[in-house]
Structures are given as C-alpha cells and as structure tokens.
Amino acid sequence: MTNLMGQGKTASKLVEFGMLQNIAEDDSQHKNDYKTLFQGQGKILLALSDNDNMSQKALAERVNMTPQSMAEFVRKLEKRGLVSRKKSSTDKRVIIVSLTEEGRLETEKRTQVIPKYLRVLNDEELNQFNKILDKINQQMYLDIKDADPTLHNKYHKLMLNHVLTKIHTDETKS
Amino acid sequence: MTNLMGQGKTASKLVEFGMLQNIAEDDSQHKNDYKTLFQGQGKILLALSDNDNMSQKALAERVNMTPQSMAEFVRKLEKRGLVSRKKSSTDKRVIIVSLTEEGRLETEKRTQVIPKYLRVLNDEELNQFNKILDKINQQMYLDIKDADPTLHNKYHKLMLNHVLTKIHTDETKS
DNA sequence: TTATATAATCAGGTGTACCTGACGATTTAG
DNA sequence: CTAAATCGTCAGGTACACCTGATTATATAA
Numbered sequence: 001m002t003n004l005m006g007q008g009k010t011a012s013k014l015v016e017f018g019m020l021q022n023i024a025e026d027d028s029q030h031k032n033d034y035k036t037l038f039q040g041q042g043k044i045l046l047a048l049s050d051n052d053n054m055s056q057k058a059l060a061e062r063v064n065m066t067p068q069s070m071a072e073f074v075r076k077l078e079k080r081g082l083v084s085r086k087k088s089s090t091d092k093r094v095i096i097v098s099l100t101e102e103g104r105l106e107t108e109k110r111t112q113v114i115p116k117y118l119r120v121l122n123d124e125e126l127n128q129f130n131k132i133l134d135k136i137n138q139q140m141y142l143d144i145k146d147a148d149p150t151l152h153n154k155y156h157k158l159m160l161n162h163v164l165t166k167i168h169t170d171e172t173k174s
Numbered sequence: 175m176t177n178l179m180g181q182g183k184t185a186s187k188l189v190e191f192g193m194l195q196n197i198a199e200d201d202s203q204h205k206n207d208y209k210t211l212f213q214g215q216g217k218i219l220l221a222l223s224d225n226d227n228m229s230q231k232a233l234a235e236r237v238n239m240t241p242q243s244m245a246e247f248v249r250k251l252e253k254r255g256l257v258s259r260k261k262s263s264t265d266k267r268v269i270i271v272s273l274t275e276e277g278r279l280e281t282e283k284r285t286q287v288i289p290k291y292l293r294v295l296n297d298e299e300l301n302q303f304n305k306i307l308d309k310i311n312q313q314m315y316l317d318i319k320d321a322d323p324t325l326h327n328k329y330h331k332l333m334l335n336h337v338l339t340k341i342h343t344d345e346t347k348s
Numbered sequence: 349t350t351a352t353a354t355a356a357t358c359a360g361g362t363g364t365a366c367c368t369g370a371c372g373a374t375t376t377a378g
Numbered sequence: 379c380t381a382a383a384t385c386g387t388c389a390g391g392t393a394c395a396c397c398t399g400a401t402t403a404t405a406t407a408a
Contacts, residue, residue: 352405353404353405355405362396362398364395365392368390371388373385
C-alpha cells in the first residue's frame with residue numbers, strides 16, 4: 001500500500017500545517033483570524049458576500065443555525081458597522097440584512113489575504129498546488145453532499161464564488 | 175506579476191479548503207475536531223505527546239498560557255481520563271502531568287486521521303503535495319521565529335516529531 | 349531562621365459560539 | 379374574520395478557551 005503510506009505522510013504534514021497556522025495566529029497582530037472566518041459572525045459575512053439582502057431566517061437556514069443565534073450575530077455585526085438591518089416593505093415581519101460598504105471591504109480583506117508563506121513556492125509548485133487543492137476541494141464538496149445533501153445545497157459550490165472571483169480579478173489587475 | 179496572480183488563486187483555494195474543512199466538521203460525527211486540536215486541552219495533549227511528565231508550570235510556558243489556565247485544562251483532561259497528575263517527589267510544590275494510556279491513544283487517533291479527501295490524489299500528486307507542504311511548513315517556522323523567537327523555541331520544530339514519527343511508522347507498517 | 353521566590357489553587361471574570369423556550373407582531377388560509 | 383403559520387425578539391443557558399488577583403504550600407537564599 002504505497003499510496004496509504006503517502007497519504008499518511010501528507011496527513012501528518014497537514015496536521016503540522018494546521019498547527020503552524022494556529023501558532024502564527026496566536027502570535028502577532030493578525031486580525032484575520034482563520035478560526036473565526038467560518039464561524040459565527042464570519043460565516044454570516046461570507047454568506048452575505050455571496051448573496052446580499054437576505055432575511056434573517058434565510059440566512060439562518062443558509063448557514064445552518066437557529067434564527068435566534070442569527071439574530072444575535074446580526075446584531076453584533078450591526079454594532080460593528082458591518083451589516084445593516086432594515087424592515088422589508090412587502091412583509092413587515094422580516095428583516096433584510098445587507099453588508100455595509102465597510103462590511104464588504106472587511107470581508108474581502110479577510111478572504112483576500114495572501115499568506116506570506118506562499119511566496120516560497122515557485123510557479124510550477126503554485127500550479128501543482130492549485131490543481132491539488134481543486135481536486136481536494138471538489139472531493140470535499142462531494143463528501144459533504146454524501147453526508148448531508150441538504151447541507152451541501154446550502155453551502156453550495158457557488159457560495160464563495162462571489163468573493164473568490166473578486167479576489168482573482170483583483171489579483172489579475174495588480 | 176504572474177506569480178502574485180498565482181498566489182492569489184492559491185490563497186482563495188486555501189480559504190475554500192478551510193471553509194470546507196469547517197463544514198465537514200460541523201456536519202457528521204467527526205470527533206476529531208480540527209478546530210480544537212491546537213487549542214486548550216488539545217494543545218496540551220500535543221505538548222505531552224512530545225514531552226511527557228512535565229510540571230504544570232513548564233507545560234504552561236510551553237504552550238504559552240497562564241498557569242491558572244493550565245491548571246483548569248489539566249483538571250478537565252484528568253476528568254476525561256486522558257492525563258494523570260501526581261506530586262513530584264523531589265519538590266512537593268510541583269505537579270507532574272502525564273498522559274494516560276488512554277490519553278496517548280486518543281491523541282494518536284486525533285493526529286493520525288487520514289482525511290478521506292486525500293484518496294483522490296494519485297502518487298505523483300501526493301508527492302508534490304508533500305514537497306509543497308514541507309516548503310510551506312518550513313517557511314512558517316521561519317516566519318514564526320521571525321515574529322517571536324521565544325515562541326519559536328517553545329513550539330520548536332521537534333514538537334510534533336514524536337507524534338508525527340509515530341504516524342509515519344504506523345503507516346509504513348500497514 | 350526569616351524573608352523571598354516559586355508552583356499551584358481558589359475565586360471570579362470576559363468573549364464567542366451556539367441552543368431552547370416563551371412570546372409578540374404580522375401574514376395568510378380557511 | 380378568526381385561527382394558524384411565520385419572522386423575529388426576549389430571556390436565560392451551556393460549553394469552551396482564555397485571563398487577572400489573591401492566597402496557600404513549599405523551597406531556597408540571606
């Protein structure tokens with residue numbers, strides 16, 4: 001099982017990678033906390049980046065949490081000036097949440113960070129890495145779908161497209 | 175700046191990768207919570223895997239937290255049966271913390287998990303991935319050292335060696 | 349031997365991500 | 379038009395990773 005051995009090696013390197021990411025964050029002034037990017041308030045910002053002006057209910061469903069939690073986080077985000085809440089005119093029960101300009105910038109900043117360590121890779125390696133990540137990510141989408149089709153729909157492949165496309169574009173420009 | 179563009183692409187794929195890891199965890203029965211592997215109790219287990227029988231004080235320094243926090247976490251780990259605490263015979267003030275057999279197994283289990291998604295990579299890709307991760311990890315060690323030499327010493331490259339070597343060995347056997 | 353340092357503990361936070369239950373304000377369906 | 383469904387809020391809670399300050403043993407140095 002040569003392949004299994006290779007996988008094990010890679011797995012341990014990934015663990016190491018995870019550990020290092022963590023340490024690097026603990027340390028120093030990084031505000032782009034990798035850990036919180038995909039949880040709570042960060043998760044909501046990402047969802048809004050993909051699809052703005054959602055009701056709290058829809059948002060809650062989208063990111064798989066209770067409406068109460070969503071209300072709490074949205075309120076916190078509002079306090080931070082990253083989202084705004086306005087009553088829907090068609091249905092006075094619902095509240096439409098949208099990113100403020102600041103929120104949009106903040107989210108972009110957080111997802112656009114190019115980790116310093118990538119600079120050690122040359123073009124060929126970056127290319128290889130991209131292909132590998134593509135394969136892995138694609139497989140993870142499938143695994144998630146396998147485990148829970150509903151979840152998969154919510155976090156559909158398109159979720160990050162908005163943000164990610166922007167990154168590519170911006171990068172291309174520079 | 176072709177290279178910068180490549181880096182941006184890779185960066186976004188890494189963000190996506192992180193997001194997917196997170197979703198996959200939320201979902202389903204994974205107990206090997208990637209998020210907690212390097213924090214709090216998990217961090218301590220890792221430190222002990224590398225260097226067992228440390229005093230609480232030494233442990234606290236090693237993982238960069240206050241002795242009070244350490245005391246709390248160690249107590250929790252003891253309750254879970256993963257570590258044992260015994261008074262040092264030479265210095266009755268200090269408490270020596272060590273992994274129980276269960277703790278050792280648990281830690282190995284948590285670090286040994288081979289993510290399912292790796293199976294989509296062929297031998298060549300695994301090889302490339304390994305090389306890339308090696309380069310990246312090495313660079314991250316340097317970056318951490320750069321930012322804080324003390325921290326670097328504590329989380330020295332050797333930290334995970336113990337655990338990781340075991341993984342390699344076990345994998346080789348299978 | 350007495351003052352001081354040191355390891356740990358107790359007590360009491362803080363912040364963040366969640367959750368459940370109860371309830372008020374609308375909207376919609378019968 | 380009234381009852382049920384729907385969206386959101388309020389109140390209160392849990393769990394986990396931390397932290398500061400004060401205090402108790404024990405060890406060491408003057």
